[in-house]
Amino acid sequence: MSNDPEKFDSMLLAMAQQHEGGVKDLLGTIVSFLARKTDFFTGGQEGEWEKVVKDIFYTHAKKAREEADKIKKEKEEADRRLKDIQQKKEQERLARDFESATVKELTEEEAEKLQEDIENDKKSKNESGDAGDSDTEMADAVEEDDPKEKGKLKPNSGNGCDLEHYRWTQTLEEVEVRVL
Secondary structure, X not given: OOOOOOOOHHHHHHHHHHOOOOHHXXXXXXXXXXXHHOOOOOOOOOOHHHHHHHHHHHHXXXXXXXXXXXXXXXXXXXXXXXXXXXXXXXXXXXXXHOOXXXXXXXXXXHHHHHHHHHHHHHXXXXXXXXXXXXXXXXXXXXXXXXXXXXXXXXXXXXXXXXXXXXXXXXXXXXXXXXXX
16 A cells, blocks of 8 residues: 555545546446456455455454544543533623622711712713713714614713702613612
């Protein structure tokens, strides 16, 4: 056999494509060639050709089975790893979903400082009237475009709402409510 097992693949593939009967027809053509053009069946001792054919076929069949088993094991291992990863992600997601919310109590000083910060923010927003007007104009334009949104409150920058007596913001992990 040649040192390069793929040396004749292109020729054999072309031959296989020409045989409508598949592998049996291809083998028939090869055996017919050996019988007509070589002394494969008649040149050696009686029955020696059978031993040669069996040895070659069994050797390659064993290699093919081993390769198929290896690929099957690799696929099963990859599937198992994928399931483990998906299971871990699902457990982490469930753990995050069921974490209890935390409430942080503020001292009087912290509450006063927070209130001052809120008032300063309001004052700075009022002083920068030009930026506020453009935001209002854009909101009005959007409101005019979509009649479903008419009369609804717009979310604040923290994806919450600013109301008369309190304001709140939210993220995926927490909600913050401030009483004014």
